[in-house]
Amino acid sequence: MTEPLDEEEYERPRLGSAGPVRVRVPAKINLHLHVGPVRPDGYHELVTVYHAVSLYDELSARRGDRLTLTMEGEGAGELTLDDDNLVLRAARALARYTRRQPLARLHLRKQIPVAAGLAGGSADAAAALVACDALWGTNLGRDELAVVARDIGSDVPFLVLGGTALGTGRGEQVSPVLASGHSWHWVVAVAGVGLSTPTVYRELDHLRGDGAAPASVGAPDTLLAALRQRDPAVLAAALGNDLQDAALSLRPELHRTLDAGHDAGALAGIVSGSGPTCVFLATDARHAEALAKELVDSGSCRSAQPVHGPVAGARVV
Numbered sequence: 001m002t003e004p005l006d007e008e009e010y011e012r013p014r015l016g017s018a019g020p021v022r023v024r025v026p027a028k029i030n031l032h033l034h035v036g037p038v039r040p041d042g043y044h045e046l047v048t049v050y051h052a053v054s055l056y057d058e059l060s061a062r063r064g065d066r067l068t069l070t071m072e073g074e075g076a077g078e079l080t081l082d083d084d085n086l087v088l089r090a091a092r093a094l095a096r097y098t099r100r101q102p103l104a105r106l107h108l109r110k111q112i113p114v115a116a117g118l119a120g121g122s123a124d125a126a127a128a129l130v131a132c133d134a135l136w137g138t139n140l141g142r143d144e145l146a147v148v149a150r151d152i153g154s155d156v157p158f159l160v161l162g163g164t165a166l167g168t169g170r171g172e173q174v175s176p177v178l179a180s181g182h183s184w185h186w187v188v189a190v191a192g193v194g195l196s197t198p199t200v201y202r203e204l205d206h207l208r209g210d211g212a213a214p215a216s217v218g219a220p221d222t223l224l225a226a227l228r229q230r231d232p233a234v235l236a237a238a239l240g241n242d243l244q245d246a247a248l249s250l251r252p253e254l255h256r257t258l259d260a261g262h263d264a265g266a267l268a269g270i271v272s273g274s275g276p277t278c279v280f281l282a283t284d285a286r287h288a289e290a291l292a293k294e295l296v297d298s299g300s301c302r303s304a305q306p307v308h309g310p311v312a313g314a315r316v317v
């Protein structure tokens with residue numbers, strides 16, 4: 001919890017938007033996720049390729065005499081409205097960075113399932129940064145907002161920037177890769193219950209054991225080359241996620257979801273991030289529609305929907 005600034009420390013507020021400001025923010029999947037050793041700070045060194053997909057949360061921001069948050073939609077009932085909520089943490093972080101009071105009335109409409117491996121919370125934090133930046137007239141710009149995002153969560157900088165990007169460090173060091181303009185088509189198969197990200201990382205460490213050479217998806221070169229080729233069959237062969245075995249160890253029923261996707265004709269299927277969402281690569285939009293329907297009919301997931309990527313990061317709409 002950051003201490004509030006003293007009254008005289010606040011800058012005189014600049015003219016911002018009269019509001020409401022509406023921001024749409026996508027979910028992310030990891031096309032490649034290499035997990036290295038645990039660092040002294042307890043995080044794992046990562047090399048990942050993030051990919052923003054067309055499943056969105058939406059945050060609206062209005063002027064207010066204090067900071068408030070209301071929520072509706074997917075999983076909103078599971079979430080707290082206190083400072084643990086990543087939306088409020090992000091608004092306070094921006095207020096502190098720009099030396100002003102965190103004054104805004106925020107409303108979140110969620111479609112991204114919670115603790116699903118799609119960085120839903122991180123996405124909402126990114127949306128809060130962009131929305132408050134516009135509402136308060138601080139106008140930091142995307143790159144500086146991504147810097148503020150680093151301390152909120154490892155995935156948050158990417159959700160500010162969007163597209164397809166290489167993530168290193170904890171995942172918070174983000175550099176965009178190739179703006180090829182090619183659209184990839186996926187199906188996200190959402191599980192009934194979420195999975196805690198820290199728990200999955202701990203399970204990976206347990207599975208790797210002490211001193212064992214970590215089995216790993218290695219370098220992202222093959223994946224990056226596949227993205228440039230624009231061939232779904234080549235991309236299918238390049239997808240990989242070091243957290244997958246840990247997620248499957250904790251939630252063996254995900255094997256059934258992956259098998260159902262494969263049997264339905266997906267080019268490939270992997271667990272997204274720390275899971276439990278499974279994401280499947282389709283040939284095109286029509287194939288993705290058919291795949292989603294077969295996955296729902298299989299009863300192996302709570303829901304399945306076609307998405308495409310890459311899409312832009314948190315944006316005022």
Ligand SMILES: C[C@](O)(CO)[C@H](O)COP(=O)(O)OP(=O)(O)OC[C@H]1O[C@@H](n2ccc(N)nc2=O)[C@H](O)[C@@H]1O
Binds near residue numbers: 033043156170171
């Ligand atoms: C699984 C991924 O979504 C892949 O993109 C991310 O690595 C997780 O990103 P995130 O949810 O924003 O993670 P954070 O909120 O920063 O950290 C949550 C917890 O995940 C674990 N964690 C996260 C990132 C990382 N590089 N190593 C870790 O071990 C740590 O236990 C950490 O306390």
Ligand SMILES: Nc1ncnc2c1ncn2[C@@H]1O[C@H](COP(=O)(O)OP(=O)(O)OP(=O)(O)O)[C@@H](O)[C@H]1O
Binds near residue numbers: 124
């Ligand atoms: N606005 C929010 N939306 C969703 N989760 C939130 C929010 N605020 C706080 N959280 C908490 O953040 C945690 C991570 O949420 P998130 O949805 O980002 O996980 P995730 O999708 O598994 O992310 P990852 O891709 O890192 O695995 C959850 O335990 C959730 O309770």
